[in-house]
Amino acid sequence: MTGGPTLDELLASSGHFADPGRRVLVTGASTPLGERLVRLLLTDSRVAHVLAITGEPAESFVVRDPDPDRLSVVQVDMGKERRIRNMLFGAARDRGIDTVVHLAQHRSAHAQGSRVHAFNVESLRAILELAERHPTIRRLVVRSDSAVYQMQRDLPVLIGEDHPLNLHGVLPQWVQDRVEADVTACARMGLSGLSIVVLRMAEVLAPGTGSQIFDYLESALCLRPAGYDPMLNLLTIEDGCTALVKAIFSDAEGVFNVPGADTLPLSACINSWGRVGLPVPGGWMTPLYRLRARLTGSDFRYGMNRRRFHYSGVLDGRRAREVLLYVPSHPIAWPGEDDAEGLSQP
């Protein structure tokens, strides 16, 4: 349910890079973000080839008018190190891949166990290790998540890249894995010839992305803790792709926050999405949303989001703006947006 300019407009706006002939591997290519990125790269004349890695059969990955010289699709189980090794030193080496964009993450907040951990963390560890001695790979772009940051009442609202990480107490595996993957990538920076970029993205408000807020907003009635209305920052797939493309073509290394164009209070988010917000005592939230998850099978876990339903947290995108030249420019197309004028718009 995101809007903004079309893919063609997006491409036209990102046409100033001057690094022709990139050969890019994208893991998690069948996710909404991965699929859009692959399409974007295919229409970019500076990209010579895209190797799309999907978890599903390769035939199910459909791109309009695919050019077999510029796109190949390979099914790989990213939870298995041997398959990753075979892919990197097989299909990727054969195609001369120079840049890996790692987007594969398990999307369900309820999924847990060693298999999920292998998918979320060990796959990245394997890519890091193998890419360092790979004959053609020179750059790795890792998609991370704003969930890696700690939310606490005495921490700044504007979250910079040096903000404390979410290592607090007993956390769901969904969060633990994301923090571990992020730290794993950061720990390898500067230790080899592999150039590593970690993009800590704001939550993408779109279906199929594993967005907790999207799942929360699926309900017609959205409960929120009474007395709290924290500020959120949300990202569109278009802006996420723009940041990834900029990271692919940049020479910069390091960690970058990727905020979205929408910064607003939770109540405004609920209203703008056309939902009814109902403040309830904070103690009711966990049992009510646990019940909702059991009855409807929804993925939203209030316990995992409790702090950000109380404390504001907005990604500070200064570093990405200055180094990657990334500026969020695709706001969410809110279905319930009204055009009422406020004091700020006389």
Place this chain on the structure above:
Amino acid sequence: MPQLPSLSRAFANLALPDAELDRLRELHFRDAGHGFDPFGLSPDHVAFGQAVVSPLYERYFRVKSFGHEGLPQTGPAVIAANHSGNIPIDGMMIWSDVLRNTRPPRVVRAIADHFVPSLPFIGTFFARGGMVGGSRGNAQTLLEAGELLLIFPEGTPGILKPFRDRYKLQRFREGHAEMAIRHGAPIVPVGVVGGEEQLPALFTSRRLGRMFGIPGVPIPAVPLPLPVRYYLYYGEPIAVHEEFSPEDADDPKVVRAVAGRVQAAVQALIQRGLAERPGVFA
């Protein structure tokens, strides 16, 4: 379901005169896209807050303000004031006074103790009016953006001190001085007179405070704040940005000396106010 800003706007439109509404439309703020800045400030809520506070400011506490002409109209600055009275009415009066006495209006960003943003309703209400939690990162971001900060360098020991210690400044913390030096912001000392007598407390319960996650709960001797008259004395801005370089912010001696100067300036303003006021309620 109507959004809160619409209700706020409707209330402000009813309660504030047209001239004040027009003036508040000139308010500058960093709109993050939906009528709020990244910290949650909203011009609609600022107008709402002014509509709520104005009767208290004008009729109940009958605030008299001196020296506000020296308030920086643009650029980063730190207002440092004494804190008193068990509940932060002094902050609300300064907030309203600065809003009234700056052209275009400036919203002073009060830096609150860590626990305030986590208080239900109160934290959100204050955040919409510009308050932020007391972290170094928040203050730094706001000063870099050229905002006007309000800091009570005494912290909670100032507001929760016993009645017998009224108008005795507690030791000033140093964060305000360090931030001002680092970001080239002048410090405006403010002496608040009247707040100490607004709500005398029998005692302060630390145990109750622990239950609510706050430093203490004052047990007041009166059911409501008394209609004392507030006096706000703004001193000459201390131009730390002209005397020191940003690197001096790392020198503990410099920072301590500046904090001491600010404390002395606030103390002098308080003494002036106490000498000039005809009585607690007058």
